[in-house]
Amino acid sequence: MASAESSRPSIPAGDPPSPRSYSNPYLMGVGLGLVLLTAFVVMGRGLGASGAFSSLVAWGLDSAASGHARANPFYVGYLESGVGHPLKSWLVFEVLGLAAGGLLSGALAGRxxxxxxxxxxxxxxxxxxxxxxxxxxxGVGSKLARGCTSGQALSGGALLGLGSWSFMIMVFVGAYATAWFVRRQWT
Amino acid sequence: MSAPLYKFGLFGDELSLVVAFVIGLGFGFFLERAGFGSARKLTGQFYLTDLAVFKVMFSAIVTAMLGVFYLGWVGWLDLSLIYVGPTWLPSQIVGGLLLGIGFVVGGYCPGTSVVAVATGALDAVVFLFGLTLGIFGFGEAYDALAGFVQAGAMGTVVLPDVLGVPYGQVVLGVVLLALAGFVGAEAVERWSARRSERS
Structure with missing residues (x-):
């Protein structure tokens, strides 16, 4: 990874890529949908992200203070979910792949x-x-909702779950209601 | 063919982790291609300058939804074996609101922040640290929150049940809604572009 100050041969003129340099959103959405469909067909489950970090938190706490972690049903759920080890869970490996896929695409595009x-x-x-x-x-929101944009909105949305659609609508409501107050951060 | 393959015992738990990695690889690849490793690109959705979040999300939902529907219809995919998350409206509505606020404040959602970290965004590293802190806080407060988290348990409920409309018609409705949304999104982006040219 090059530092911000050094030359970045992969990026022309040193400018950050403009949004236009990204691929067509509809085509990328179809690609993402086919990945999700593959998960349904091969595994019988959808994608996820926040769950992997719950496993990480549960495992870390179990390592540091096992009695404390084992007394809490929230942590116990994640501690019992892996293949013999809390970090050998489906979502942890999926998120490792997620990072690798992002790195691969970013590297190919010079981003x-x-x-x-x-x-x-x-x-x-x-x-x-x-x-x-x-x-x-x-972190708090995704645990209250039992999933984030990946697990609830995308996966549950495609399966037409009532909770997932209610969740998805509220994500947009919450974000649009807050956007004006934090506009200096982005615009 | 009988799918889901895993549920029919075509491979075991150890191999399912390899499958998880490969599926994650595709997931991350398309998210980054779409520009979702960039918080500025993502939050453009909420300032109406760039509606890629809506476009990508609903193209993906429609694609996967149609795939599941048709594979189930021809009998290749046993829909009863696909895990659909149960519904708890109170906690999912409040959770969704918090997540939406966190999205525009933090700039990412959990999945996109992983892609951002992989491509070098330091703010996403901090965001992920915050995410784990939030999960830890939720876990520590779980005793107090459990009543609310479990409130309104409805089990697995899907829109066709709620609306009293056949599965296929709901699928068609979502497709039409998405197509109308795409037309609207393009119009909003053109309006935004004209507005920024004038100012």
């Missing part, structure tokens, strides 16, 4: 570079604080 994503009017420390806060909200 790998150290950066902090923020709008032109927002400071880097401020952005990192917002990223932390957003992550915490997302």
């Amino acid at each position: 790998i570079r150290r950066r902090v994503e923020r709008g032109p009017r927002f400071s880097t420390p401020g952005r990192l604080a917002m990223a932390l806060l957003g992550g915490v909200l997302m």
Whole structure:
């Protein structure tokens, strides 16, 4: 990974890629849908992301304070879910693949570079604080909803689950209701 | 052919982890191709400048939904063996709201943040740290939250049940809704582009 200051031979003129350099969203959506369909056909289950981090938290706590973790049904659910080990779980391996797939695509497109994503009017420390806060909200929200955009909205949405569709609508409601207040971060 | 293959015992748990990695690989590849390793691209959805989130999400939902529907119809895929998450409306509505707020504040959702980390976004590293903190906080507060989390348990409920409409018609309805949404999204993007040219 090249530092922000050094030359980046893979990216012409040193400019960040414009949104137009990404692939057609409808085609990428169809590709993503075929990956999801493959998961349904091969495994009988959909995609996910937040669950892998729940396994990580449960495993970490079990390693540090096993009695505490084992007394909590939330953690126990994840500790019992792997193939003989909490981290040998389907979602943990799927998320490892997710990272590898992102890296592969980013490398092929010359989009790998150290950066902090923020709008032109927002400071880097401020952005990192917002990223932390957003992550915490997302952690609590995804556990309340029993899934995130991948597991609930995408997978449950394709299977027409009532909870998934209610969740998906509320994600857009929550984001649009908040967007104005954090506009300096992005615009 | 009988699918889901795993449920029919074509391979075991160990091999399912390899399958998980390969499926994740495809998932991450398409997310990055679509530009979803970039928080600025993702949040464009909420400022109406770039509706790629909606377009990608609904193209994916429609594709997978049609695939499941037709494979089930021709009898290759046993739909009763596909896991559909149960419904708890109160916690899923509040969880969705929190997740939406977290999306525009944090810039990512969990899956896209993994792709962003893989392509070098430091804010996504911090976001993922926050995500694990949030999950830990939820776990520590689980005793107090369990009542709300379990409230309104409805079991597995799908839209055809709720609407009292056959599966195929709901599928058609979602396709039409998505197509109308795509036309609307293109119009909104053109409007946004004109507005930013004027200012």
